Amino acid sequence: MIRLNQYKYKEEYTYYMLQSLKDGKKDSFRKDFLDLHPMDQATFFIELSEERRFKIYSFLTPCEFGEIFSELEPSLQKKCIIELDRPFAVEMLNDLPPDDATDFFGLLSYKEADFYLERMEKDEADDIKQLLKYKKGTIGSLMTTDVVTVAKDDSVIDVFERLKHNEVDAETFYYLYVTDSNKQLLGVVSLRELIISAPECRMVEIMNAGIISVSADTNQSEVIQIIRKYALLAVPVVTENYELLGIVTFDDVLSYL
Incomplete structure:
Protein backbone atom coordinates (compact mmCIF):
# COMPACT_ATOMS: atom_id res chain seq x y z
CA MET A 1 0.00 0.00 0.00
CA LYS A 135 -29.01 8.27 21.10
CA LYS A 136 -26.23 10.40 19.69
CA GLY A 137 -23.38 10.67 22.17
CA THR A 138 -23.81 7.11 23.43
CA ILE A 139 -21.58 4.18 22.60
CA GLY A 140 -24.50 2.41 20.94
CA SER A 141 -24.41 5.03 18.19
CA LEU A 142 -20.69 4.35 17.55
CA MET A 143 -20.38 0.60 17.91
CA THR A 144 -20.06 -1.88 15.09
CA THR A 145 -21.93 -5.18 15.02
CA ASP A 146 -19.21 -6.82 12.90
CA VAL A 147 -17.52 -8.89 15.61
CA VAL A 148 -15.45 -12.07 15.46
CA THR A 149 -17.02 -14.57 17.86
CA VAL A 150 -15.91 -18.08 18.76
CA ALA A 151 -17.30 -20.89 20.90
CA LYS A 152 -15.64 -21.89 24.17
CA ASP A 153 -14.84 -25.39 22.87
CA ASP A 154 -13.23 -24.20 19.61
CA SER A 155 -9.56 -25.11 19.42
CA VAL A 156 -6.80 -22.69 18.47
CA ILE A 157 -6.13 -24.58 15.24
CA ASP A 158 -9.83 -24.56 14.32
CA VAL A 159 -10.03 -20.81 14.86
CA PHE A 160 -6.90 -20.24 12.78
CA GLU A 161 -8.37 -22.32 9.97
CA ARG A 162 -11.57 -20.29 10.10
CA LEU A 163 -9.70 -16.99 10.02
CA LYS A 164 -7.46 -18.23 7.22
CA HIS A 165 -9.97 -19.82 4.88
CA ASN A 166 -13.28 -18.15 5.63
CA GLU A 167 -14.22 -14.54 5.02
CA VAL A 168 -14.34 -12.86 8.40
CA ASP A 169 -17.12 -10.27 8.24
CA ALA A 170 -15.51 -7.71 10.50
CA GLU A 171 -14.14 -4.25 9.87
CA THR A 172 -11.25 -4.69 12.29
CA PHE A 173 -10.55 -7.24 14.97
CA TYR A 174 -8.12 -7.05 17.83
CA TYR A 175 -9.84 -9.60 20.03
CA LEU A 176 -11.95 -12.74 19.63
CA TYR A 177 -15.10 -12.82 21.74
CA VAL A 178 -16.13 -16.14 23.27
CA THR A 179 -19.91 -16.51 23.38
CA ASP A 180 -22.40 -19.27 24.15
CA SER A 181 -25.40 -20.34 22.04
CA ASN A 182 -27.42 -17.40 23.41
CA LYS A 183 -24.75 -14.88 22.37
CA GLN A 184 -23.86 -14.30 26.02
CA LEU A 185 -20.30 -13.05 26.37
CA LEU A 186 -18.10 -15.49 28.30
CA GLY A 187 -14.60 -14.19 27.69
CA VAL A 188 -12.13 -12.47 25.42
CA VAL A 189 -9.08 -13.84 23.60
CA SER A 190 -6.44 -11.43 22.29
CA LEU A 191 -4.78 -12.17 18.96
CA ARG A 192 -1.45 -12.37 20.81
CA GLU A 193 -2.82 -15.07 23.12
CA LEU A 194 -4.18 -16.97 20.14
CA ILE A 195 -0.81 -16.90 18.37
CA ILE A 196 1.28 -18.10 21.32
CA SER A 197 -1.11 -20.86 22.47
CA ALA A 198 -0.77 -24.51 21.55
CA PRO A 199 -2.90 -25.61 18.56
CA GLU A 200 -4.97 -28.02 20.67
CA CYS A 201 -5.87 -25.46 23.35
CA ARG A 202 -9.55 -24.57 23.65
CA MET A 203 -10.83 -21.03 23.82
CA VAL A 204 -12.16 -21.61 27.33
CA GLU A 205 -8.59 -22.40 28.45
CA ILE A 206 -6.98 -19.24 27.10
CA MET A 207 -9.76 -16.68 27.32
CA ASN A 208 -9.82 -13.86 29.83
CA ALA A 209 -13.07 -14.10 31.77
CA GLY A 210 -12.47 -10.79 33.56
CA ILE A 211 -14.17 -8.82 30.83
CA ILE A 212 -14.29 -5.04 30.77
CA SER A 213 -17.48 -4.11 28.94
CA VAL A 214 -19.96 -1.26 28.58
CA SER A 215 -23.67 -0.90 27.86
CA ALA A 216 -25.01 0.71 24.71
CA ASP A 217 -26.22 3.79 26.56
CA THR A 218 -22.82 4.51 28.13
CA ASN A 219 -21.56 8.02 27.41
CA GLN A 220 -18.70 8.29 24.93
CA SER A 221 -16.51 10.27 27.34
CA GLU A 222 -16.80 7.49 29.92
CA VAL A 223 -15.67 4.90 27.40
CA ILE A 224 -12.68 7.05 26.45
CA GLN A 225 -11.60 6.95 30.09
CA ILE A 226 -12.00 3.15 30.19
CA ILE A 227 -9.95 2.72 27.00
CA ARG A 228 -7.19 4.93 28.37
CA LYS A 229 -7.16 3.37 31.83
CA TYR A 230 -6.95 -0.23 30.62
CA ALA A 231 -5.03 0.43 27.35
CA LEU A 232 -7.69 -1.35 25.28
CA LEU A 233 -8.01 -1.42 21.50
CA ALA A 234 -11.72 -2.31 21.61
CA VAL A 235 -14.47 -2.65 24.20
CA PRO A 236 -17.41 -5.08 23.96
CA VAL A 237 -20.91 -3.60 24.23
CA VAL A 238 -23.38 -5.84 26.08
CA THR A 239 -26.95 -5.93 27.34
CA GLU A 240 -27.84 -6.20 31.05
CA ASN A 241 -27.89 -9.99 30.52
CA TYR A 242 -24.40 -9.84 29.06
CA GLU A 243 -25.52 -10.57 25.52
CA LEU A 244 -22.92 -9.28 23.07
CA LEU A 245 -24.31 -6.45 20.92
CA GLY A 246 -21.10 -5.28 19.26
CA ILE A 247 -17.82 -3.55 19.96
CA VAL A 248 -16.50 -0.02 19.92
CA THR A 249 -12.90 0.49 18.83
CA PHE A 250 -10.50 3.08 20.19
CA ASP A 251 -10.26 4.87 16.81
CA ASP A 252 -14.06 5.16 16.55
CA VAL A 253 -14.20 6.84 19.95
CA LEU A 254 -11.19 9.08 19.38
CA SER A 255 -12.61 10.34 16.08
CA TYR A 256 -15.43 11.96 18.03
CA LEU A 257 -13.18 13.84 20.46
Whole structure:
Protein backbone atom coordinates (compact mmCIF):
# COMPACT_ATOMS: atom_id res chain seq x y z
CA MET A 1 0.00 0.00 0.00
CA ILE A 2 1.40 3.38 -1.06
CA ARG A 3 1.18 6.55 1.03
CA LEU A 4 1.53 9.84 -0.84
CA ASN A 5 3.53 11.70 1.77
CA GLN A 6 6.17 13.32 -0.43
CA TYR A 7 5.01 16.29 -2.50
CA LYS A 8 7.05 15.64 -5.66
CA TYR A 9 6.15 11.96 -5.68
CA LYS A 10 2.51 12.76 -4.97
CA GLU A 11 2.37 15.27 -7.83
CA GLU A 12 3.84 12.77 -10.31
CA TYR A 13 1.71 9.86 -9.13
CA THR A 14 -1.44 11.99 -9.28
CA TYR A 15 -0.57 13.16 -12.80
CA TYR A 16 -0.41 9.60 -14.14
CA MET A 17 -3.68 8.64 -12.44
CA LEU A 18 -5.41 11.67 -13.95
CA GLN A 19 -4.06 10.77 -17.39
CA SER A 20 -5.33 7.20 -17.07
CA LEU A 21 -8.70 8.54 -15.95
CA LYS A 22 -8.87 11.03 -18.84
CA ASP A 23 -7.84 8.43 -21.44
CA GLY A 24 -10.22 5.80 -20.10
CA LYS A 25 -7.41 3.37 -19.21
CA LYS A 26 -9.31 1.46 -16.58
CA ASP A 27 -6.72 -1.23 -15.79
CA SER A 28 -3.88 1.27 -15.51
CA PHE A 29 -5.92 3.56 -13.28
CA ARG A 30 -7.09 0.73 -11.03
CA LYS A 31 -3.54 -0.57 -10.57
CA ASP A 32 -2.22 2.80 -9.40
CA PHE A 33 -5.31 3.94 -7.50
CA LEU A 34 -5.97 0.75 -5.55
CA ASP A 35 -2.35 0.68 -4.37
CA LEU A 36 -3.01 3.89 -2.43
CA HIS A 37 -3.98 4.13 1.21
CA PRO A 38 -7.79 4.76 1.48
CA MET A 39 -7.17 8.23 2.91
CA ASP A 40 -5.04 9.15 -0.13
CA GLN A 41 -7.71 7.68 -2.40
CA ALA A 42 -10.27 9.95 -0.76
CA THR A 43 -7.97 12.99 -1.04
CA PHE A 44 -7.52 12.34 -4.76
CA PHE A 45 -11.25 11.82 -5.25
CA ILE A 46 -12.25 15.02 -3.41
CA GLU A 47 -10.29 17.17 -5.87
CA LEU A 48 -11.96 15.72 -8.98
CA SER A 49 -14.56 17.38 -11.19
CA GLU A 50 -18.03 15.86 -11.43
CA GLU A 51 -17.18 14.36 -14.81
CA ARG A 52 -14.13 12.60 -13.44
CA ARG A 53 -15.99 11.40 -10.36
CA PHE A 54 -18.45 9.65 -12.66
CA LYS A 55 -15.53 7.99 -14.43
CA ILE A 56 -14.27 6.64 -11.10
CA TYR A 57 -17.71 5.23 -10.30
CA SER A 58 -17.48 3.20 -13.51
CA PHE A 59 -13.91 2.04 -12.82
CA LEU A 60 -14.45 0.77 -9.24
CA THR A 61 -16.66 -1.87 -7.69
CA PRO A 62 -19.21 -0.79 -5.02
CA CYS A 63 -17.02 -2.37 -2.32
CA GLU A 64 -13.92 -0.53 -3.54
CA PHE A 65 -15.71 2.79 -3.69
CA GLY A 66 -17.08 2.16 -0.20
CA GLU A 67 -13.50 2.44 1.12
CA ILE A 68 -13.40 6.00 -0.22
CA PHE A 69 -16.96 6.83 0.78
CA SER A 70 -16.25 6.08 4.45
CA GLU A 71 -13.44 8.67 4.46
CA LEU A 72 -15.49 11.51 2.93
CA GLU A 73 -17.03 14.45 4.74
CA PRO A 74 -20.83 14.16 5.20
CA SER A 75 -21.59 16.88 2.63
CA LEU A 76 -19.63 15.03 -0.06
CA GLN A 77 -21.17 11.71 0.92
CA LYS A 78 -24.61 13.18 0.26
CA LYS A 79 -23.45 14.55 -3.10
CA CYS A 80 -22.02 11.16 -4.10
CA ILE A 81 -25.12 9.20 -3.16
CA ILE A 82 -27.11 11.40 -5.54
CA GLU A 83 -24.59 10.87 -8.34
CA LEU A 84 -24.36 7.08 -7.96
CA ASP A 85 -26.61 4.67 -9.81
CA ARG A 86 -29.14 3.37 -7.29
CA PRO A 87 -28.18 -0.35 -7.58
CA PHE A 88 -24.49 0.60 -7.19
CA ALA A 89 -25.29 2.74 -4.13
CA VAL A 90 -27.32 -0.04 -2.51
CA GLU A 91 -24.57 -2.60 -3.03
CA MET A 92 -21.99 -0.18 -1.64
CA LEU A 93 -24.08 0.45 1.47
CA ASN A 94 -24.43 -3.31 1.97
CA ASP A 95 -20.63 -3.58 2.03
CA LEU A 96 -19.98 -0.70 4.44
CA PRO A 97 -19.18 -1.51 8.08
CA PRO A 98 -22.44 -1.08 10.03
CA ASP A 99 -21.11 1.84 12.09
CA ASP A 100 -19.98 3.74 8.98
CA ALA A 101 -23.28 3.04 7.23
CA THR A 102 -25.22 4.18 10.30
CA ASP A 103 -23.29 7.47 10.41
CA PHE A 104 -24.33 8.09 6.81
CA PHE A 105 -27.97 7.15 7.35
CA GLY A 106 -28.07 9.66 10.18
CA LEU A 107 -27.61 12.37 7.51
CA LEU A 108 -30.66 11.32 5.50
CA SER A 109 -34.33 12.14 5.78
CA TYR A 110 -36.64 9.33 6.89
CA LYS A 111 -37.87 8.98 3.31
CA GLU A 112 -34.35 8.73 1.87
CA ALA A 113 -33.22 6.28 4.56
CA ASP A 114 -36.27 4.05 4.03
CA PHE A 115 -35.61 3.96 0.27
CA TYR A 116 -32.18 2.41 0.75
CA LEU A 117 -33.01 0.25 3.76
CA GLU A 118 -35.87 -1.39 1.88
CA ARG A 119 -33.48 -2.36 -0.93
CA MET A 120 -30.52 -3.51 1.15
CA GLU A 121 -29.89 -7.05 2.35
CA LYS A 122 -32.11 -7.76 5.34
CA ASP A 123 -29.32 -8.54 7.82
CA GLU A 124 -27.40 -5.40 6.91
CA ALA A 125 -30.51 -3.22 7.05
CA ASP A 126 -31.56 -4.70 10.41
CA ASP A 127 -28.13 -3.91 11.88
CA ILE A 128 -28.37 -0.29 10.75
CA LYS A 129 -31.94 0.11 12.02
CA GLN A 130 -30.84 -1.18 15.42
CA LEU A 131 -27.87 1.19 15.61
CA LEU A 132 -30.01 4.15 14.57
CA LYS A 133 -32.13 3.66 17.68
CA TYR A 134 -29.31 4.66 20.01
CA LYS A 135 -29.01 8.27 21.10
CA LYS A 136 -26.23 10.40 19.69
CA GLY A 137 -23.38 10.67 22.17
CA THR A 138 -23.81 7.11 23.43
CA ILE A 139 -21.58 4.18 22.60
CA GLY A 140 -24.50 2.41 20.94
CA SER A 141 -24.41 5.03 18.19
CA LEU A 142 -20.69 4.35 17.55
CA MET A 143 -20.38 0.60 17.91
CA THR A 144 -20.06 -1.88 15.09
CA THR A 145 -21.93 -5.18 15.02
CA ASP A 146 -19.21 -6.82 12.90
CA VAL A 147 -17.52 -8.89 15.61
CA VAL A 148 -15.45 -12.07 15.46
CA THR A 149 -17.02 -14.57 17.86
CA VAL A 150 -15.91 -18.08 18.76
CA ALA A 151 -17.30 -20.89 20.90
CA LYS A 152 -15.64 -21.89 24.17
CA ASP A 153 -14.84 -25.39 22.87
CA ASP A 154 -13.23 -24.20 19.61
CA SER A 155 -9.56 -25.11 19.42
CA VAL A 156 -6.80 -22.69 18.47
CA ILE A 157 -6.13 -24.58 15.24
CA ASP A 158 -9.83 -24.56 14.32
CA VAL A 159 -10.03 -20.81 14.86
CA PHE A 160 -6.90 -20.24 12.78
CA GLU A 161 -8.37 -22.32 9.97
CA ARG A 162 -11.57 -20.29 10.10
CA LEU A 163 -9.70 -16.99 10.02
CA LYS A 164 -7.46 -18.23 7.22
CA HIS A 165 -9.97 -19.82 4.88
CA ASN A 166 -13.28 -18.15 5.63
CA GLU A 167 -14.22 -14.54 5.02
CA VAL A 168 -14.34 -12.86 8.40
CA ASP A 169 -17.12 -10.27 8.24
CA ALA A 170 -15.51 -7.71 10.50
CA GLU A 171 -14.14 -4.25 9.87
CA THR A 172 -11.25 -4.69 12.29
CA PHE A 173 -10.55 -7.24 14.97
CA TYR A 174 -8.12 -7.05 17.83
CA TYR A 175 -9.84 -9.60 20.03
CA LEU A 176 -11.95 -12.74 19.63
CA TYR A 177 -15.10 -12.82 21.74
CA VAL A 178 -16.13 -16.14 23.27
CA THR A 179 -19.91 -16.51 23.38
CA ASP A 180 -22.40 -19.27 24.15
CA SER A 181 -25.40 -20.34 22.04
CA ASN A 182 -27.42 -17.40 23.41
CA LYS A 183 -24.75 -14.88 22.37
CA GLN A 184 -23.86 -14.30 26.02
CA LEU A 185 -20.30 -13.05 26.37
CA LEU A 186 -18.10 -15.49 28.30
CA GLY A 187 -14.60 -14.19 27.69
CA VAL A 188 -12.13 -12.47 25.42
CA VAL A 189 -9.08 -13.84 23.60
CA SER A 190 -6.44 -11.43 22.29
CA LEU A 191 -4.78 -12.17 18.96
CA ARG A 192 -1.45 -12.37 20.81
CA GLU A 193 -2.82 -15.07 23.12
CA LEU A 194 -4.18 -16.97 20.14
CA ILE A 195 -0.81 -16.90 18.37
CA ILE A 196 1.28 -18.10 21.32
CA SER A 197 -1.11 -20.86 22.47
CA ALA A 198 -0.77 -24.51 21.55
CA PRO A 199 -2.90 -25.61 18.56
CA GLU A 200 -4.97 -28.02 20.67
CA CYS A 201 -5.87 -25.46 23.35
CA ARG A 202 -9.55 -24.57 23.65
CA MET A 203 -10.83 -21.03 23.82
CA VAL A 204 -12.16 -21.61 27.33
CA GLU A 205 -8.59 -22.40 28.45
CA ILE A 206 -6.98 -19.24 27.10
CA MET A 207 -9.76 -16.68 27.32
CA ASN A 208 -9.82 -13.86 29.83
CA ALA A 209 -13.07 -14.10 31.77
CA GLY A 210 -12.47 -10.79 33.56
CA ILE A 211 -14.17 -8.82 30.83
CA ILE A 212 -14.29 -5.04 30.77
CA SER A 213 -17.48 -4.11 28.94
CA VAL A 214 -19.96 -1.26 28.58
CA SER A 215 -23.67 -0.90 27.86
CA ALA A 216 -25.01 0.71 24.71
CA ASP A 217 -26.22 3.79 26.56
CA THR A 218 -22.82 4.51 28.13
CA ASN A 219 -21.56 8.02 27.41
CA GLN A 220 -18.70 8.29 24.93
CA SER A 221 -16.51 10.27 27.34
CA GLU A 222 -16.80 7.49 29.92
CA VAL A 223 -15.67 4.90 27.40
CA ILE A 224 -12.68 7.05 26.45
CA GLN A 225 -11.60 6.95 30.09
CA ILE A 226 -12.00 3.15 30.19
CA ILE A 227 -9.95 2.72 27.00
CA ARG A 228 -7.19 4.93 28.37
CA LYS A 229 -7.16 3.37 31.83
CA TYR A 230 -6.95 -0.23 30.62
CA ALA A 231 -5.03 0.43 27.35
CA LEU A 232 -7.69 -1.35 25.28
CA LEU A 233 -8.01 -1.42 21.50
CA ALA A 234 -11.72 -2.31 21.61
CA VAL A 235 -14.47 -2.65 24.20
CA PRO A 236 -17.41 -5.08 23.96
CA VAL A 237 -20.91 -3.60 24.23
CA VAL A 238 -23.38 -5.84 26.08
CA THR A 239 -26.95 -5.93 27.34
CA GLU A 240 -27.84 -6.20 31.05
CA ASN A 241 -27.89 -9.99 30.52
CA TYR A 242 -24.40 -9.84 29.06
CA GLU A 243 -25.52 -10.57 25.52
CA LEU A 244 -22.92 -9.28 23.07
CA LEU A 245 -24.31 -6.45 20.92
CA GLY A 246 -21.10 -5.28 19.26
CA ILE A 247 -17.82 -3.55 19.96
CA VAL A 248 -16.50 -0.02 19.92
CA THR A 249 -12.90 0.49 18.83
CA PHE A 250 -10.50 3.08 20.19
CA ASP A 251 -10.26 4.87 16.81
CA ASP A 252 -14.06 5.16 16.55
CA VAL A 253 -14.20 6.84 19.95
CA LEU A 254 -11.19 9.08 19.38
CA SER A 255 -12.61 10.34 16.08
CA TYR A 256 -15.43 11.96 18.03
CA LEU A 257 -13.18 13.84 20.46
